[in-house]
Amino acid sequence: MTIPTKAIFNQGDGHAVLMLHGLSSSPLELRYLARFLNDEGFTTSAPMLDGYSAGSREQSMERWVDAATEQFDALAQRYERVSVCGLSIGAALALALVHRRPQAQALALLSLTLAYDGWAIPWYRFLPDWAYYSPLRSRYRYRESQPYGLRNEALRAKIARAMERDDFSEIGPSTISLPALHEASRLAASVRSQVRAIRNDCLIVHSIDDETSSPRNPRLVASTIGSTFLRTIWLDDSYHMITSDNEREIVARETALFLRESETASRDGDAGGKPVVSKALARRRRQLAAVGKSGA
Template sequence: MFQDDIFYKGGDHAVLLLPGLSSTPLEMRPVAKALHRDGYTVWVPHIEGYGLGAPCADWHAWVAAAREKYRELWATHETVSLCGLCIGATLCLAVAQEEPDVMALSLLSVTLVYDGWTIPWYYPLIDLAFHTPLRRYYRYHEKAPFGLKNEVLRARVAKSMSLHDASEIGAASLPLAHLYHARRLAAHVRARLDRVTADCLVIHAVDDDTSSPHNARIVYDGVSSKVKQKCLLGESYHILTMDNERETVADETRRFFRDAIARRTGAATSETRIISKALLRAKRRHAAA
């Protein structure tokens, strides 16, 4: 019910969007619609063995499948940019490390380290547990707030997970294999961040419950992109594409991709800019006081 690809035919510039681990294309639909309104061809694929509803493939297969989707778009479009959420953002980085023609990246809640405030203390033992009989039995059960600060959306997701064992943001629980291969992918990507040269936008919530803003700093400091921007949000948790600031996320992504295309055609200059909406709000409150 949640697994169908989203594909919107547009113009000569395309965007491949990758949802989070064991999640669904619906998770990326708000950003996909905004990009399509700007004229992009947009594809949010279901990747077998990565997305919801299939036994876990290893992380090498995830990267190979994502690169195949990228190349399909590259063969028929002038430029292709990538946008991903959580491990989907990490997967975008893995593709960009191998595909130097990637136009631009929008990395939402990028996750190289699961260090948010809802992550259990034993999470670092995942690698050890994977090599024991626990790999056949253990599942990590999603729980409130489900990556959502918006209470109405959170209640809707909780109801769907109780009725269907899944929702548009993914499975109600994750097998150990998914967590293990996500960690292996993150380690692979982190060791090769300097291979990323595409224009890079990193958007992260200050109060991300799954991966702290430390992840955004790692990526921002590690990539070799000449143009890179960081945007910190203060009214959302992990699922930025659906939470309170989803319109801001879509708008910042649209703007960044538009400017990247303009820079390639010589219509704009390359300039590093760090955006922090949470910081701006804090400064305004301080000034008012």
Template sequence: MGAPPFSTAQNSDHAVLLLHGLSSSPLELRFLARFLAEEGFITHTPELAGYSAGTGHLPMEQWISAAVAQFDALAVQYRHVSVCGLSMGATLAAAVAHQRPAARALLLLSITLSYDGWAIPWYLFMFDYLYYTPLRSRYRYREHEPYGLRNEALRSKIARAMQKNEISEVGPASIAMPALHEARRLAGSVRNKLKGIATDCLIIHAIDDETSSPHNARFVESNVGAAFLRTIWLDDSYHMITSDNEREVVARECALFLRESAAASAASNNPAPVVSRALARRLRQLASVAGKA
């Protein structure tokens, strides 16, 4: 599928599978992938058949299968494999973590279980009905300002790019109705599986997210089965938090959480023995006797 190669971080045993948003490309995660690689993690940002831009349309079950296959390929090579996703990619990442409980950490960036942000048109709910009409193959939902960006300079740049191309560093210029239909199916499936996800979980969401409201993050926070859970709220970004004003904050927090999750795992796998003072004294006596024998 022309996926970018694995990063060349040296001496790393922790790989991160990065999943971009719906009908988009790995460009959305370029800054985060580069940051994590510089921090010593192996990063992989694949294109997925039927999900990524220019790869056609497939049922969401095949999106999950393709992402799980990418996870499994990494798991063969590295001790720790974490999954990170942006927007609908975060929803897909949660589906992967549900099927692969061995995932070290789950990073959910602007998770989208409902398209309910303040910039979403009121008529979007009608798409599920239109999907079963001849309009299914002709209608496309076109992205519009603010393009997920609070940063006005970057927003202007993206607006120009959207006019020239079908894809930009913050996503596609338009999304086909079949893709939206499958995305809604994926979100519904993940909603019902959150309690079964015990993977260490980081949620990062903008309080002004115009695509997926904070309700999405709060729902995950209240229902996910993770024992190690952290939620971070951003106040100077919109939906595309890996490109907007706080992208460095997002990258740093992701790297920190990945390290903490791996460290906690190492500690739990190699617990320090608990020895009473009396037992320690007896062990020293035995060692002394053995030394004199």
């Protein structure tokens, strides 16, 4: 397996953005977004996290949070403001980090995953709990399959070839171990109990057709988080990997806009008020409501 182990760091202004990739993956997932934010003036940092990122020895979810906190603290020593952005399980990790470091400027949750409950998830996605404590623990690996989180067919074909050749691609690994999945489940359970206490400005971007993480995930957070500045954006031409798929430009642009708005509101002392909910694709309101009814 050829695994990229290089972190991404782009020097910008005094507002740094710590970017957390998905489970057992790498900063490559965030490369486009990191470059776009840097072009908008932000300092961007997408690190490799010991025990969480691909190529490192698997560790507990507590160590994941510790590793992310170390990266946050290092940025906070150098920059006036530090925001946190996470993708997939990285978004759950971002929530855990901001709960621990409430001084973070803002929080961006992309394809938030607290449960693997999307339409493409097979029934065996998680083995029963007993499997984790059996010999399967060291042998079982969940294999990713079509559509690889991508609605864009040309990019999906490219990723499929990369998976066959190297078992790794710019959107992550071809397989994920049972211990990693177990720790991700533990992280999600922990985060659910912490969301209400989080007060940071929060952006949620999620695809209505996410095949990995259903809209129930962001709706849970949006309905319980303590943020007074909350923006939720629904996409309709992407699947799970929204930082690489058809609407990556929208994701990047809206993330940059939100972070600057949060910074400006904080500087002007006008961050209070009622929650702000922006539906970028208003025509999807009825579809979202239908999803909610079906999940009730």
